[in-house]
Amino acid sequence: MLDDQVTEDVLPEEGDYELDRDVFGPVKAALDSGNAGALALALEPLHPADIADLMEQLSDDDRTEFVRLYGSGFDGEILSELDERLREDVVEAMEPEVLAEAVRELETDDVVDLIEDLDDPQAEAVLDALDDDDRVVVEQSLSYPEESAGRLMQRELVAAPQHWNVGQTIDFLRSQTDLPEQFYHVILVDPRMRPTGYVTLGRLMGSLRATPLTAIIEESFRTIPVRQDEGEVAYAFNQYHLISAPVVDDDDRLVGVITIDDAMGILDEEHEEDILRLAGVGEESSLTDKVIETTKRRFPWLAVNLVTSILASLVIAQFDAVIAQFVALAVLMPIVASMGGNAGTQSLTVAVRALATKDLTTGNVWRVIRREAIVGLVNGVIFAVVMGVVGVIWFSTPMLGVVIGIAMVVNLVVAGLAGVMIPVTLERMDIDPALASGAFVTTVTDVVGFFAFLGLAAVMLL
Amino acid sequence: MLDDQVTEDVLPEEGDYELDRDVFGPVKAALDSGNAGALALALEPLHPADIADLMEQLSDDDRTEFVRLYGSGFDGEILSELDERLREDVVEAMEPEVLAEAVRELETDDVVDLIEDLDDPQAEAVLDALDDDDRVVVEQSLSYPEESAGRLMQRELVAAPQHWNVGQTIDFLRSQTDLPEQFYHVILVDPRMRPTGYVTLGRLMGSLRATPLTAIIEESFRTIPVRQDEGEVAYAFNQYHLISAPVVDDDDRLVGVITIDDAMGILDEEHEEDILRLAGVGEESSLTDKVIETTKRRFPWLAVNLVTSILASLVIAQFDAVIAQFVALAVLMPIVASMGGNAGTQSLTVAVRALATKDLTTGNVWRVIRREAIVGLVNGVIFAVVMGVVGVIWFSTPMLGVVIGIAMVVNLVVAGLAGVMIPVTLERMDIDPALASGAFVTTVTDVVGFFAFLGLAAVMLL
Secondary structure (H helix, E strand, C coil), rough: CHHHHCCCCCCCCCCCCCCCCHHHHHHHHHHHHHCCCHHHHHHHCCCHHHHHHHHHHCCCHHHHHHHHHHHHHCCCHHHHHCHHHHHHHHHHHHHHHHHHHHHHCCHHHHHHHHHHHHHHHHHHHHHHHHCCHHHHHHHHHHHCCCHHHHHHCCCCCCCCCCCCCCCHHHHHHCCCCCCCCCCEEEEECCCCEEEEEEEEEEHHCCCCCCHHHHHHHCCEEECEEEEEEEEHHHHHHHHHHCEEEEEEEECCCCCEEEHHHHHHHHHHHHHHHHHHHHCCCCCCCCCCCCCHHHHHHHHHHHHHHHHHHHHHHHHHHHHHHHHCCCCCCCCCHHHHHHHHHHHHHHHHHHHHHHCCCCCCCCHHHHHHHHHHHHHHHHHHHHHHHHHHHHHHHHHHHHHHHHHHHHHHHHHHHHHHHHHHHHHHHHHHCCCHHHHHHHHHHHHHHHHHHHHHHHHHHHHHHH | CCCHHHCCCCCCCCCCCCCCCHHHHHHHHHHHCCHHHHHHHHCCCCHHHHHHHHHHCCCHHHHHHHHHHHHHHHCHHHHCCCHHHHHHHHHCCCCCHHHHHHHCCCHHHHHHHHHHHHHHHHHHHHHHCHHHHHHHHHHHHHHHCCCCCHHEEEEECCCCEEEEECHHHHHHHHCCCCCCCCCEEEEEEEECCEEEEEEHHHHHHCCCCCCCCCCCCCCCCCCEEEECCHHHHHHHHHCCCCEEEECCCCCCCCCEEEHHHHHHHHHHHHHCCCCCCCCCCCCCCCCCCCCHHHHHHHHHHHHHHHHHHHHHHHHHHCHHHHHHHHHCCCHHHHHHHHHHHHHHHHHHHHHHHHCCCCCCCCCHHHHHHHHHHHHHHHHHHHHHHHHHHHHHHCCCHHHHHHHHHHHHHHHHHHHHHHHHHHHHHHHHCCCHHHHHHHHHHHHHHHHHHHHHHHHHHHHHCC
16 A cells, blocks of 8 residues: 555666766657657656656657647646746646646745746736735745745744643644644744744654753744845855744844745855856856847956957057067967966855855955965966966077066966956955956956066067 | 743844854954853854854864864764765864764764765764664665665655554554654555655645555656766756665665665755866865865876967967067967867867766767857857958068968867867766866967967968
8 A cells, every 4th residue: 555655756876867868868759749649648757856857858849749748747846846947838838727737836025036037927827826825825825035034934824822832732742733834933923922932843842741842942033024135045054054934024023034945046046157157157047048148148248358358468568579579478378377366266266155154254255365375476486487488488588487477476476366356356345256356357457467478578578 | 841942043134144244253262262151152053064164264273263162063964965085084073972973963974974084993983872773774875886776865864564454554644753853755555665656745745545556656666786987966956856776786776775865965066077177187186175186186287288378389389480580479479279278178178067966968969069060150250350450450471461361260170069069078988078178179279369360471471
């Protein structure tokens, strides 16, 4: 009997969760032949999150066909797992009654997350599919700022008066018929509904009936302000090992609960955004973007890079007479700039990460800057010697070796300094350092690299 | 009475968790004056995770003084929150009895995490501080491969025979005196201790006594193989919204449990490593590294960059006669290379991320490659026109504008292709694409950029 009910997903021993050809083949075949039964069969063992991933990897046409063919099998959870950029298309392709059915299966916080990314008519269609009660809850959540705790929280929660004991609480829980599907704590509240602590269900289970709840509350109790930025929420969960946390309004009254699985999703998104910003790709870039979106997202950063590299060219142009005389300078100059750019990127990445994890503060910033300068100096001297020797051997001009060596040291020290000071300054100015630091730092290392190398050459070689 | 027991950490409304001068000032003053009471007072409101962050930001001398002065106030949790690179120093600075006391407060999985990063004599000291029972458990965990589920799991778990009903299970839990501090599920096992499903405590609380456990099991039940890589474990938790998951040995028998807070910590670490690898910084780099460690970590990547930029210089050297004749080529050539490098980094970052999140697979790789090539072409044509005009105006040589324009298109298309194909190829060869892609891609865009631009110039301008 048990085996009928439990479908345990068996993981390969090496533990690789990648969707493979074994799934793709049958799905693609079902789509091509328009065989709804075969499609449903192929998808049956998959988790909604995996089905969403699979849909993301289909071409646009295949995806539309997928939605049509899957029909009423379409689970609401697939929608909320789907890449935000595809939801619009998929919702549009769904039959209204299938959409309504799918949406009604979702928790209200998932509906909020879904609606945020839809256009007005589609958002309206989703809202219409809800019961009146759920609709009110969803609309209330949508009244909080985007990317705030209020959008992330669920309303379903379990609270108890702080003066209760274990027995009263267990009896209360046992008598409820509509407990939330997932909850891990009982939140203690005072008479004005302000949370004052919480108790894990495990602790509750393991304590004597007469024990007052206040005697078994968790030490690390924290409330989340409803308007707090979701990134800070994720930070708090990760930093303080929270499993769930009560959300409070401006009067400190309990309005909802955020659980760690949502916080983990946000942490993942924030990281993703940081990586993409550091690379000068729009923070919402994704593989599912179409050509035109991708081109548009990447264009601005390339345009910034064009301006900064023209700036570097203007520096070079000042020395065209020197270059005309010593073509070796043109051959060697990209090395100095490139080494500086690389060293600068190293420093800046460490600094941007440290700012994001709040490890770089006023308490240690000067020590970090000093460290970066010294590291730049040490590596600079080593590579100066190497390049000096290469320069001498390659072009048999000892002075050229000296020039490239000095320029290398100068540029690596500047790279180390700029790599920390630029992101720190941007952060102080409330500009996201992940977003803008790269362009500034490479501009500095290009300009300084070319100027130091060609300037020294002009003085020492002519 | 309640207020005495609950110390709720109040968050600022804007929700910024950064440690600020308000904490640093008193701590530094206490360290400077050697005032143990003042130090304890300043640290009293802080969570161990925040105390660990604060210690990371102190200088080495201050940190040693901190350990000495804080003395027996030192909580074991601070040790497990501390940056891995500092643990060694801190453990060394601790009095043996303080260390023993601190370690005994920890859960066994935290002790495992702590010992992993210590040298043998210190690891031995920590092991010696444990009870015999805990020591056996810790040593067993250490027998699993590093960074495997076995190292991550905790042994404390709650299991019940799969044929029990709700009433039996609740009675069992209520009768236990040593339930784990944190648990969220009751794991169902068959007679051979193989997990067959699990039930949340919330579901258990809300169900009638006669309900069989098998009727209220969670749909998304998954077991984790004990040797699975911790990165895959984190992926599974995030992908399938697991809160806790049973860990099984090679015979599918239950050996432990992993909870989501540990998985979230691993997800955070994996992201950190990816960002640092992409920037060519050793994946374990941190602000707390000393100058010599930092220099050593960054050196190899700069050395690789030196070799690849010398390669680019060799390409330039082939055209020294052309450059001598048209110095404008030396002025403009870094622009073509820099734009290619930038576009390549954009493509490669998106590709590396998509590989990490398993969104780039055999199912869509060709469509992605085609998209990158088209995006490169479109952006290339736009920037070709811009640079063509700039080139003509700046140097009044129309043909120079044509040359730089064509070179730009070529290099941006190549950048798009290399940005996807190189990480995909490395992944297939089981080389971490985050680690090595950057150097390969910029080598390609530098070489192609210089070669296309100078080669075309040689043909069209001479």
